[in-house]
Amino acid sequence: MEIESGNDLVWARMKYCPFWPARVVKTPPTMGRTPRNKKCVFFFGTKQFGFVDSDKIFGYSEHRAKYVSKGKGVGFVDAVHKIDEYILDPVKYKSNACVLIDQVVIKTERDVENTLGIKCEANARSDSRSMVNPKPSSVANTASWAQERQSLIDKIISLTSENQKSTFELKQTQDKLAVLNSAKQELQTKLNQSNEAHMKKVDKLNSELSETNAVLAKLRSDNRDKILELTREKDLAQARLKQVQNGIARQQIAVESSAKDNDDGFCEVEKLLADKMVQKRIYLVRWKRYGSSDDSWVEEANLNCPSILKKYKQLKRK
Structure with missing residues (x-):
């Protein structure tokens, strides 16, 4: 799966460790350059950074059911709880990312509290617990709240998955559109070139037609003059013939x-x-x-x- 750095929630696995809830982040300056074919991730719960092979990183929402069922231990449960709370309110828990202030690299929530003077998730756990997970007045209320919370998390995960799918489809559509636009531009260029060639041919044919019409008009004019001349000669010959016939007749009659x-x-x-x-x-x-x-x-x-x-x-x- 292709992961965009600093953007996606994932399952990441270090060597000799199980898959753990994490978030792909930008590499902190103190960690140096990111090795080839690896990504820098922040692990929920442990609040640690690490470089993980790209083929050991999978989308959180798509594989949640698979890896939640395989995880064990209090730390794993707490990490899943942390990432679920992050999904519910990403702004509140934005301190999970690497922050650079006054050239001091802040890796964990404790560093955020010491540097910025704000109360972060780690030290305000009791407050966040009271806000996100208040103590139920009864077992029935607790079960209802847990079910509602889980339903809300499932909906968010589903929406996240749909959003990723829609984003992927949108990217594919944009790529296809770019290809179609490129093909359209190429066809338009060929069409323009073809139109220019055709226009040149049409202009040439029009020029030849004009020359032919001029020659034809000249021939018609010459023929008209010749016809008129021949007609005059014919009339003269007929007049002469008539005179001769009349003379012969007069001679015979006289x-x-x-x-x-x-x-x-x-x-x-x-x-x-x-x-x-x-x-x-x-x-x-x-x-x-x-x-x-x-x-x-x-x-x-x-x-x-x-x-x-x-x-x-x-x-x-x-």
Whole structure:
């Protein structure tokens, strides 16, 4: 069992001696340094100090029933009585501890009385007996008082044990809480680092997205200009095509076949279809009562249709 120096009531055992009621205290200066693996204790009843091995020290409340039943002798009974009274009123019997006043080491209650000039437990035993254990007026009252006193001591011991258990559980809980807080802090640090990395990635992606949007906007603008240019070219081509179609139509419609057959056997010109320059200007003639397969090229000098020729030239100028 782990014992905190100067704090716990214990059962302590010196070599060749039985387990005795004691209290772990701070080592008095006159006793020198505490040996390794030992603790300084104050023995109730004998009012002596001693160094006891740590493995020979056990909690008083947990092992009271075990060692009280094994103890013998008036001195042992008195020591148990002393520690029980200490449990009932620790303040009154605080002189059981080692006190350092004016560089004088006080080990026992007698030293306390001689040095401090106060009446301590050893010399005031009759007074304390009268206060703690008054003489009963009858055997029945004595038995009742002893039972009540024992019940009170048992309750105090039980509460002390529960307090030690609660303190131990509290310490375990605090240790677990410290571990959890440490883990939480570590996770928070990792989370912050992860968030920073993610934020950097997000910023980089946003930058790349902005650049892509800029390129896309430029491409859209360039394509829009190209589309407008192509549309204008298309409109111009359509206008030109329409003009050509209208010219061809006018040429076909303008050529009239007004020539008449004469006695010399000439064919009558129905209309002029086209013309071209081959050393001399020649015209493509459609003859009346003949189909397109009979169209032929004729020099201007050989045409005998001045009105048709005049109209053809006028339509061509337009």
